[in-house]
Amino acid sequence: MIRLLFGRLVQAALVALMVGLLTFVMTRFLPGDLAYRIAAGRYGYDIVDSAAAAKVAAELSINQPALVALGQWMFDLVRFEFGTSLISGQPVWEEVSTQLGHTLKLAAVAILLSLLIGPPLGILAGLRPGGLLDRSLILISTGMRALPQFVVGLGIIIIFSLTLGLFPVAGHDHPGHLVLPALTLALGLAAVSNRVARDAMRSVSETAFYTFGRTKGLSEWEVFRGHGLRNVAVPIITYLGVQFVYLIEGVVVVETLFAWPGIGHALVHAIFGRDVPMIQGAAFIMGLLFVALNALVDALCHLIDPRERRT
Amino acid sequence: MNTVLKVTDAAVFAGNKQLVEPTSFELAQGRVLTIVGETGSGKSLLAQAVAGLLPDGLSATGVANLNGTHFDLAKPASLRPLWGRTLGILPQEPWLALDPTMRALDQVAEGHRLVRHLERAAALDEARRDLKALGVEDAEGKLPDQLSGGMAQRVAFAAARAGGARIVIADEPTKGLDVARRDDVIALLMKEVEAGGSVLVITHDLALARQMGGEIAVVLQGQVIEKGETEAVLSNPSHDYTKRLIAADPANWTAMARQGLQSEPILVADALSKTRGGKLLFSGQNLKIHRGEIIGVSGPSGSGKSSLGDILLGLIKPDDGVIARLPGAARHRFQKIYQDPPSSFPARITIGQNLDDLIRLHGLDRRILSALLKRLRLSEDLLQRRPSDVSGGELQRLSIARAMLLEPVFLFADEPTSRLDPITQQETVDLLVELARERDCAILLTSHDKALIDKTCDKVIDIAAA
Amino acid sequence: MTSPEYALPRATGFPVRRAAGLAILGGLVLFAFLPLLFGGPDPLKQSLRLSLQGPSTADWFGYDHLGRSMQARLSAALRLSLGLALLSVVTAMVPGVLLGVAAAWRGGIIDRFIGGISEAFLALPGLLLVLMLTAIVPDNPLMLYLGISLVLWVEYFRLTRALSKPLLLSPSVEASRLLGFGPWTILRRHLWPELAPMLVTVGSYGAASAIMAIAALGFVSVGVRPPTPELGAMMIELLPYYEEAPHALLQPILVIFLMVLALQLIGAKEKP
Numbered sequence A: 001m002i003r004l005l006f007g008r009l010v011q012a013a014l015v016a017l018m019v020g021l022l023t024f025v026m027t028r029f030l031p032g033d034l035a036y037r038i039a040a041g042r043y044g045y046d047i048v049d050s051a052a053a054a055k056v057a058a059e060l061s062i063n064q065p066a067l068v069a070l071g072q073w074m075f076d077l078v079r080f081e082f083g084t085s086l087i088s089g090q091p092v093w094e095e096v097s098t099q100l101g102h103t104l105k106l107a108a109v110a111i112l113l114s115l116l117i118g119p120p121l122g123i124l125a126g127l128r129p130g131g132l133l134d135r136s137l138i139l140i141s142t143g144m145r146a147l148p149q150f151v152v153g154l155g156i157i158i159i160f161s162l163t164l165g166l167f168p169v170a171g172h173d174h175p176g177h178l179v180l181p182a183l184t185l186a187l188g189l190a191a192v193s194n195r196v197a198r199d200a201m202r203s204v205s206e207t208a209f210y211t212f213g214r215t216k217g218l219s220e221w222e223v224f225r226g227h228g229l230r231n232v233a234v235p236i237i238t239y240l241g242v243q244f245v246y247l248i249e250g251v252v253v254v255e256t257l258f259a260w261p262g263i264g265h266a267l268v269h270a271i272f273g274r275d276v277p278m279i280q281g282a283a284f285i286m287g288l289l290f291v292a293l294n295a296l297v298d299a300l301c302h303l304i305d306p307r308e309r310r311t
Numbered sequence B: 001m002n003t004v005l006k007v008t009d010a011a012v013f014a015g016n017k018q019l020v021e022p023t024s025f026e027l028a029q030g031r032v033l034t035i036v037g038e039t040g041s042g043k044s045l046l047a048q049a050v051a052g053l054l055p056d057g058l059s060a061t062g063v064a065n066l067n068g069t070h071f072d073l074a075k076p077a078s079l080r081p082l083w084g085r086t087l088g089i090l091p092q093e094p095w096l097a098l099d100p101t102m103r104a105l106d107q108v109a110e111g112h113r114l115v116r117h118l119e120r121a122a123a124l125d126e127a128r129r130d131l132k133a134l135g136v137e138d139a140e141g142k143l144p145d146q147l148s149g150g151m152a153q154r155v156a157f158a159a160a161r162a163g164g165a166r167i168v169i170a171d172e173p174t175k176g177l178d179v180a181r182r183d184d185v186i187a188l189l190m191k192e193v194e195a196g197g198s199v200l201v202i203t204h205d206l207a208l209a210r211q212m213g214g215e216i217a218v219v220l221q222g223q224v225i226e227k228g229e230t231e232a233v234l235s236n237p238s239h240d241y242t243k244r245l246i247a248a249d250p251a252n253w254t255a256m257a258r259q260g261l262q263s264e265p266i267l268v269a270d271a272l273s274k275t276r277g278g279k280l281l282f283s284g285q286n287l288k289i290h291r292g293e294i295i296g297v298s299g300p301s302g303s304g305k306s307s308l309g310d311i312l313l314g315l316i317k318p319d320d321g322v323i324a325r326l327p328g329a330a331r332h333r334f335q336k337i338y339q340d341p342p343s344s345f346p347a348r349i350t351i352g353q354n355l356d357d358l359i360r361l362h363g364l365d366r367r368i369l370s371a372l373l374k375r376l377r378l379s380e381d382l383l384q385r386r387p388s389d390v391s392g393g394e395l396q397r398l399s400i401a402r403a404m405l406l407e408p409v410f411l412f413a414d415e416p417t418s419r420l421d422p423i424t425q426q427e428t429v430d431l432l433v434e435l436a437r438e439r440d441c442a443i444l445l446t447s448h449d450k451a452l453i454d455k456t457c458d459k460v461i462d463i464a465a466a
Numbered sequence C: 001m002t003s004p005e006y007a008l009p010r011a012t013g014f015p016v017r018r019a020a021g022l023a024i025l026g027g028l029v030l031f032a033f034l035p036l037l038f039g040g041p042d043p044l045k046q047s048l049r050l051s052l053q054g055p056s057t058a059d060w061f062g063y064d065h066l067g068r069s070m071q072a073r074l075s076a077a078l079r080l081s082l083g084l085a086l087l088s089v090v091t092a093m094v095p096g097v098l099l100g101v102a103a104a105w106r107g108g109i110i111d112r113f114i115g116g117i118s119e120a121f122l123a124l125p126g127l128l129l130v131l132m133l134t135a136i137v138p139d140n141p142l143m144l145y146l147g148i149s150l151v152l153w154v155e156y157f158r159l160t161r162a163l164s165k166p167l168l169l170s171p172s173v174e175a176s177r178l179l180g181f182g183p184w185t186i187l188r189r190h191l192w193p194e195l196a197p198m199l200v201t202v203g204s205y206g207a208a209s210a211i212m213a214i215a216a217l218g219f220v221s222v223g224v225r226p227p228t229p230e231l232g233a234m235m236i237e238l239l240p241y242y243e244e245a246p247h248a249l250l251q252p253i254l255v256i257f258l259m260v261l262a263l264q265l266i267g268a269k270e271k272p
Helices: A002-029 A032-043 A050-059 A066-078 A092-127 A132-145 A149-163 A176-205 A208-215 A220-257 A263-273 A276-304 A306-310 B043-051 B076-082 B104-115 B120-133 B149-161 B179-194 B206-212 B230-235 B240-247 B305-313 B351-362 B366-375 B380-384 B392-405 B422-439 B450-456 C016-038 C070-106 C108-122 C126-136 C141-168 C171-178 C183-219 C231-241 C246-267
Strands: B003-014 B017-028 B032-036 B058-066 B069-072 B087-090 B167-171 B198-203 B215-220 B223-229 B265-276 B279-290 B294-298 B320-325 B334-337 B410-414 B442-447 B459-461
Touching: A002 A066, A002 A276, A002 C108, A002 C126, A092 A132, A092 A176, A092 A220, A092 A263, A092 A276, A132 A176, A132 C246, A149 A176, A149 A220, A149 C183, A149 C231, A149 C246, A176 A220, A208 A220, A208 B087, A208 B149, A220 A263, A220 A276, A220 B104, A220 C126, A220 C183, A263 A276, A263 C126, A276 A306, A276 C126, B003 B043, B003 B198, B017 B032, B017 B043, B017 B058, B017 B198, B017 B223, B032 B043, B032 B206, B043 B058, B043 B167, B043 B198, B058 B076, B069 B076, B087 B149, B104 B120, B104 B149, B120 B149, B149 B179, B167 B179, B179 B198, B179 B206, B198 B206, B206 B230, B215 B230, B215 B240, B223 B230, B223 B240, B240 B422, B265 B305, B279 B305, B279 B442, B294 B305, B294 B450, B305 B334, B305 B410, B305 B442, B334 B392, B334 C171, B351 B366, B351 B380, B351 B392, B351 C183, B366 B392, B392 B422, B422 B442, B422 B450, B442 B450, C016 C070, C016 C246, C070 C108, C070 C141, C070 C183, C070 C231, C070 C246, C108 C141, C126 C141, C126 C183, C141 C171, C141 C183, C171 C183, C183 C231, C183 C246, C231 C246
Parallel strands: B032 B198, B032 B215, B087 B167, B167 B198, B294 B442, B294 B459, B334 B410, B410 B442
Antiparallel strands: B003 B017, B003 B058, B058 B069, B215 B223, B265 B279, B265 B320
16 A cells, blocks of 8 residues: 555656646747737736847746756746736636636536446446347447547537537536436546456456356355455455546546636647646646546555455 | 255256266265266266356256255246355355455354344354354454455355255365365365265366265266276276276386486576565575476475576576576477466467468478377467467476477476366376477376376475575 | 366457447548549538538438538548547657666666656556646647657556566577577567557557546537537537427537447457
């Protein structure tokens, strides 16, 4: 467990390194007049002057030797000193921390929803491979995975919001707003996790210990409860770690589609406006969220699998 | 005598194809019945049919009478209520049969609690008593991957019987075990018999049948060809195949050894030592191998036989000591025959492809291969197949042909027949020795079977962990 | 009683699913590249007179909101997606496999060094990396290509290393070395036949996720930008007209669906 935690700490350090390096390179690639443009965005074209442009350049520490600037840049990053947004002028940390709250809410509901849909269906299919449920699930999952997430989102909007009028499309002030974006994310996750669960259930039900459970005299349900459930849960939970890549990517797209004021949405906006401090803050926090979710998976595996507890 | 299991006309089919012909047998209380046959003879299918455990795609006919109740073997589901309660089915590989995420004690207690419907505490007590009776009380809190092979075997045995079954079916219970653990399993089964239980054993191992006593049935190509009291059948076999089977037991081989041969040494090892996993395998090991000499090494697994051979071939380095090879002999004239034939060929290409590569690499004559194949009684058609599509015995002979192509002066044969059936084993060893003698090639032969080594080798060496 | 003595015969021949996938993909490739040979309408030429005109016998695909030929735009967008995906997959596969074999073969410090670099790329979800790269030089498909390749190579590396390591230690490779075979034969006869099926699977899934990523970025307007035809961007452009002209919105969706479906079918491992 200690070793796993240490691994996650290393991962967090790598996230900082990658985000820091990329955003630093970004500042070096900003054309000179971009500083001017960003300054113009902040002060209006009328009053912008070379002094304001120089201020922006200083904020991005463009005028220092590269290595010193990089060192300063990384040092600021690990202290969560992202500076202020070039576009809104607000401190990045303030903006990102409110957005993080929204994203966490969305992600949590999406994960729960996907766990309610995917693994139970997959386990049922895995108990009878080749059966009707199994074959229909293969068809649906393959179809779902061949559709980009925003298309699934669009379909959901068209069906639930525009046609049936059940849920609102955009906004974030009451829980109803959460349903459609979370469902979009959850369906994408479940389309994969049901296959993982199905394969896991199938291979567990083919093991010698599963057969031995039966020949010991246990009923099918007793074998499943005693020897199936825990052994299937381990790969499903482990695979959640892989799915978080997909979740974080989905958050970017789905938040933009539903105008959900989370970090993914903010990141896209910042990239569009080349707002380097915001890009840095949003990407770093999203990266850390990814690491934290993975650490959570480690902890869950630890709880479920007694083999893990020993080490 | 009280008959507990009477099987009448049990047969197994794959579609319309009959794999096991209608067979009848009886098992009495406190007795053993051993079904003996080679791989593919249908002996396991017969047992699986009786237990209602045939794999998908296979079906059975016939009737089993258990303690006076009739069961139709064509309806395997009707046999399921017997599992654990009347029929205890011993898993073939106990390590794999235990749930890797459950403590040993709980796996045994399951039978008491869920099958015999005891209270949880009482079930745990019973399980503890079972483990103690088998001498593995310290296994209770452990997970399967912490158990030694012998412990896992006992835990699985306790778990299989916890539901109260008094008829035990054991399919190849000693497969792949070395001598010490094999005797362990036999003792376990005999204990069951002495306590009044009945045991049905399926095996290819005649020695096992002899030790278990009771009755024996010999199966050949889906047909029982001989049946009777084990002692009587083994001392006075009537069927030809039974005779061959008995003759194939290394203990009954005629000795092939030639003594007193002295020619030039091809490999001289001086004061070798090797430690593996913190355990000293041998030290100060001296060895001189002469041309055409067959040297045997025997011992349980993990004793360092393989390491010694690998060191002689230069595959691993000794911790200490030196090896001198015959000057002038090319490296590729020192070859190895592996324990598991399929794993010694590239898995995804045909065997012919592999041998053609070899012929091209060393500029050999293709006719030598043809001659070798003929000599080893191998069909040229086998060359079109991949290793996974050839039987173990044929594949091992192919690997002998492959090694012989390079005219080796030294061959390290590492348990070359331990995965083969007895008759195939005898043929393979005979051919290997014959070819080596003809070509004046020295062999270092390892085996866990002391009789095999004694009968085959000119000289037997001890591995010394001095 | 775990090992049946009798095994049902294995299914042989070319898997149906893979054949279906190749057929769909082949159709899409023809649709995308035939206009280059035979000529066709300009995907950028606007003609407001034709705005949102539906499919007809003369023109099966109709026109978008600016009166541009949907057929021309779809095939141009397909060329971009397929071309970029293929290029990224090849760019990722070659070094990924070579580094994987090198790490497995040499082990030790080389293994740990390359392994460490691959960990760094895995620390961050792939799309974030691609997003940030596109922010360095916006509006440039080259950055997309670079980003996607940088994300994809890690999987080839890890899988190649994981497959090769036990194989190189296996008795069959040891036997080949004893028989005198050199590294080239071991690569060709032992490693390659095991790696090739994995590469088909990972390659087609990788191409599918590259296509998805390009479309997702186009959709959030940070990837390829209008007026360049790109499937994701086309969808967001056509979304406001979904009631008047559903055919226009459905076409890029269908094209992406078919493309990814085909790649999934090609990559699917045959399971009983």
